Amino acid sequence: MRLYLKFVAMHLQSQMQYKISFFLLALGQFLVSFTALLGVSFMFTRFNAVDGFRFPEVLLCLATVLMAFSLAELFGRGFDHFPRIIRSGELDRMLVRPRPLVPQVLASLIEFSRLGRLVQAILVFCYAIPASGIHWTWDKALTLCLMVLCGSIVFFSLFVIYAAFSFFTIEGLEFMNVFTDGGREFGRYPYSIYGREVLRFFTYVIPLALFQYYPLLYLLGRRTSILYMLMPLLALPFAIPAYAFWRYGLSKYNSTGS
Numbered sequence: 001m002r003l004y005l006k007f008v009a010m011h012l013q014s015q016m017q018y019k020i021s022f023f024l025l026a027l028g029q030f031l032v033s034f035t036a037l038l039g040v041s042f043m044f045t046r047f048n049a050v051d052g053f054r055f056p057e058v059l060l061c062l063a064t065v066l067m068a069f070s071l072a073e074l075f076g077r078g079f080d081h082f083p084r085i086i087r088s089g090e091l092d093r094m095l096v097r098p099r100p101l102v103p104q105v106l107a108s109l110i111e112f113s114r115l116g117r118l119v120q121a122i123l124v125f126c127y128a129i130p131a132s133g134i135h136w137t138w139d140k141a142l143t144l145c146l147m148v149l150c151g152s153i154v155f156f157s158l159f160v161i162y163a164a165f166s167f168f169t170i171e172g173l174e175f176m177n178v179f180t181d182g183g184r185e186f187g188r189y190p191y192s193i194y195g196r197e198v199l200r201f202f203t204y205v206i207p208l209a210l211f212q213y214y215p216l217l218y219l220l221g222r223r224t225s226i227l228y229m230l231m232p233l234l235a236l237p238f239a240i241p242a243y244a245f246w247r248y249g250l251s252k253y254n255s256t257g258s
Contacts, residue, residue, distance in 0.1 A: 025111075025116075026112075026114075026115055026119075027116060028116065029115075029117050030116035030117065030119060031116075033066060033116070033117045034120060036062065036066075036185065037059075037120070039188070040055075040058060040059070040062060040188055040189075041055070044058075050189060050193055051189075051190060051192055051193040053190055053193075054132075056127070056131035056132040056133070057128075057132055057216070057220060058189055058190070059124050059128035059132075060128045060129075060216060060219070061187060061188065061190055061213075061216060062124060062187070062189075063122075063124035063125045063128055064121075064144070064148055064151060064187075064211075064212060065151060065183070065184055065187030065188070065212055066117060066120065066121040066124070066187075067121035067125070067148050067151075067152075068147070068150075068151025068152040068154070068155055068211070069117070069151075069152075069155050069183075069184040069187075070114055070115075070118040070121060071118070071148070071152040072151075072152045072153075072154075072155035072156040072158075073111075073114050073117075073159075074110065074112070074115070074118070075106065075110065075156070076106065076155075076156045076159045076160075077109045077110060077111050077114070078105040078106050078107065078108040078110075079105060079156075079159040079160050079162065079163040080109075080159050080162065080163075080180075081108070081109050082105060082162070082163035082166050083166040083169075085108060086166055086167075090108070091253070101250070105163070132219075132220075134220065134221075135221075139229060140218070140219050142229075143215050143219055143229045143232075144215075146215065146229075146232040146233065147212065147215050147232050149232070150210075150211045150232035150235050150236055151208075151211040151212065151232070151235075153235070153236060153238075153239055154207060154210075154211060154238055154239075155180065155183070155184075156239075157238050157239045158176065158179050158180050158183070160239075160242045160243065160245075160246050161242050161245055161246075162176040162180065163246065164242075164246040164248070164249040164250075165249070166249075167249030167252055168249060168252065179206050179208075183202075183206070183208050186202075187208065187212055190212070190213050190216060191208065191209040191212060191213045192213055199213065206238075207234070207235035207238050208235075210231050210232060210234050210235035211231070211232040211235050214228050214231040215228060215231050218231075
């Protein structure tokens with residue numbers, strides 16, 4: 001852990017050598033994700049509610065998914081760029097080092113410019129939390145924290161799966177973006193608005209709804225069962241098959257000869 005923190009400090013120091021470039025990149029990330037917020041706000045100029053959810057309630061969905069994705073992308077960017085690590089031959093050097101592979105991949109790329117999205121998620125929370133009309137108690141505050149934390153682990157697991165496919169294909173598979181970037185875009189709204197089949201898919205296959213839709217119902221008082229509060233924890237086992245697939249791909253890896 002100490003070594004990883006040293007790598008984090010090194011990445012931050014190197015990126016801050018060009019402060020204007022860093023802040024422009026962070027601003028670009030902020031503005032790109034800001035378009036999603038504009039799309040939601042424009043839609044609510046015509047409609048008062050979507051599937052029974054009001055504007056501040058939808059913003060809770062948007063902020064939760066955006067913050068979870070931003071945290072996963074900030075610290076798991078190395079897995080997103082893993083195909084490049086394989087093609088360049090860097091993976092061969094990582095494998096002969098006396099350190100576990102996963103921390104090396106994590107430390108290979110940390111883009112602090114992604115903080116632009118994180119800042120926007122915080123700002124949206126600052127508006128949505130008081131505007132939602134939710135009576136905030138300790139259990140609902142805990143639920144919101146679980147939504148963000150468990151969501152970031154789910155997105156991180158998707159990055160791991162994307163990297164694991166690279167052991168077999170060398171190049172990254174673009175269809176995984178449907179679940180990473182696509183999951184972030186779909187998460188602007190409660191997953192129930194996309195229909196029952198989509199909700200089932202994001203519940204039992206890719207558990208995005210477990211940390212977004214079901215605990216949201218608990219926050220809004222539409223469900224009172226504590227099970228809905230703990231739904232984000234049910235998404236955590238998704239990390240087990242993701243890591244197992246990573247280990248399987250690693251066991252089948254052959255050097256690219258780069």
